[in-house]
Amino acid sequence: MxxxxxxxxxxxxxxxxxxxxxxxxxxxxxxxxxxxxxxxxxxxxxxxxxxxxxxxxxxxxxxxxxxxxxxxxxxxxxxxxxxxxxxxxxxxxxxxxxxxRAVPQRILWDAATTESQVPTVAHESVMASDAALKQWLELTETYGFCIVTGTPATPEATQALLERVAYIRHTIFGGFWDFTANMEHKDTAYTTLAIGPHTDGTYSFDAPGYQMLHCLAFNGTGGENVFVDGFKVAEIMRREHPEEYRLLTMIEITGQYVDNDRNVHLQASRPLFRLNKAGELVQVSYNNYDRAPFYLPADETAALYCALKLFASYVNDPKMQYRRRLAPGDAMMFDNWRALHARDAYQGYRRLCGAYLNKEDVESRLRRLRAA
Ligand SMILES: [Fe+2]
Missing domain, CATH: 3.30.2020.30 (NE0471 N-terminal domain-like)
Known part of the structure; x- marks a missing residue:
């Protein structure tokens, strides 16, 4: 009762x-x-x-x-x-x-943990049952990511899977995206270069809460996907490097996106480790490519670079990374406020699609599923 x-x-x-x-x-x-x-x-x-x-x-x-x-x-x-x-x-x-108060039960992970256990759910079940949908979102909450296996390798099926959760977030890049890089054209605009671990939207006040990536086709070499549990890195730094950790919870770092063609200049600032008033970690934001110029007194500048270098050394450490070439069928959903993502350089043909979902929309869905 x-x-x-x-x-x-x-x-x-x-x-x-x-x-x-x-x-x-x-x-x-x-x-x-x-x-x-x-x-x-x-x-x-x-x-x-x-x-x-x-x-x-x-x-x-x-x-x-x-x-x-x-x-x-x-x-x-x-x-x-x-x-x-x-x-x-x-x-x-x-x-x-x-x-x-519902406190998300998080299980922090690194390379060793993900070797034995990777959260997955089957596409067929998620589309057919609310219980499976709830399981998917709960696993995503617990681990910061979850792969939906057996997803038909089409943009339509991927979009329908996302819309099973919430409406797709629109940004200056549009909504649902479907991108082909074909180096046979040798066009540098279609980059196949390595991208180091980062979170998306450091230049947005409300960085996308969740992202889905689904590789629809791959014919080539390289191009493995890499994911890092930013909360795990935070936990290690808090324990072993409290001074650098504290600095990264205090100093606001500005991210920016400048696009002259589209006449856009976005900017937003927050600490790399954003805490709530109770001192609990709520968001990890890191994108060294998009970091805006900053000014601090010389000693603080030196301390910030030192702390950033330490953070970068953790997220680039293979021991912290879940590494996998996501094959067609593996729709990867991850928490962009927690997990960093990266990609190795590759040669060949790759077609990738995906989209962002807002934090509050995914939480809303899960809250209603739990209440049902
Ligand atoms: Fe990204």
Missing amino acids: GIALRDVKLAGRHVELSWSDGRAGDQFSLLWLKDHCPSPECLHPDTRQRQVDTFSIPEDIAARTVAVEENGRVLKIEWADDAHVSRFDAAFLASVLPAS
Whole structure:
């Protein structure tokens, strides 16, 4: 039957809740409760948007009675200043407590880990069942990547797979892309050069949350894909090089994309290791190709280069890399806020397609699948 309330005590301007599982002492202020009243007058039943006029609620709002009802499933409050009655679901109150905040369970990895275990799901199942779709997104959350095997090697199938999750993100490069580099033309515009480990969109305030890469055809040599768990590198640096780690959490690095033909100059800044207020790592951003000129005092400049060099030495270390030539059929989905990607130089013909998805759209999909 899920979480239930055992008791409620009124204590001045707040109530204290205790729960059937023994947990106790959670405080909810009466002002907060009135602000979160789920009645149709206070919370729009269709839009789930707040209708109550928050700032007309008196700060010293009082309750006439508080009670637990329906075997602990409901907290009922009768308000003192009007006839309004609020009835809160115990499950709703439990869901906002910090302890139940969904913290992604991450498994950090390196070359050795990915030798024995690579997260994969089958294309057929993902397209047919929500359970498999949920499994795919949960594996992507846990590992920062997951390969959908057996994906038909067409742009249409790849796009449909992405759209099973969310709408495709548009950028200055367009939406879904399908790219052929053919060095038989010896055209340097179609580069086949090596690209070192990086994340995309360091010049975007909201760097793409997820990226899919699907190689539709390859006929040549080289061109292996490389992925690195940026969170694993952060964890090692935090432990073994705390000063360099701290610097990379503090100094904002600016990425830029300059395209004169399209009259575009994008810029955004954030630390390489972006932490939230609780000090938890939320995003890794690194693209040395796109780093904009910066100015810092000389000693800080030296320290920053030193820290960047250390980070680069980790992400370029084969011991940290998952290396694989993604064959047609292997649609690679990865978390661009966590995993760095790279590519070896290659010779020959390669056709690659893919797209970006926004962070919040993928999280939304997973949240709904979990709630279902
Ligand atoms: Fe990239």
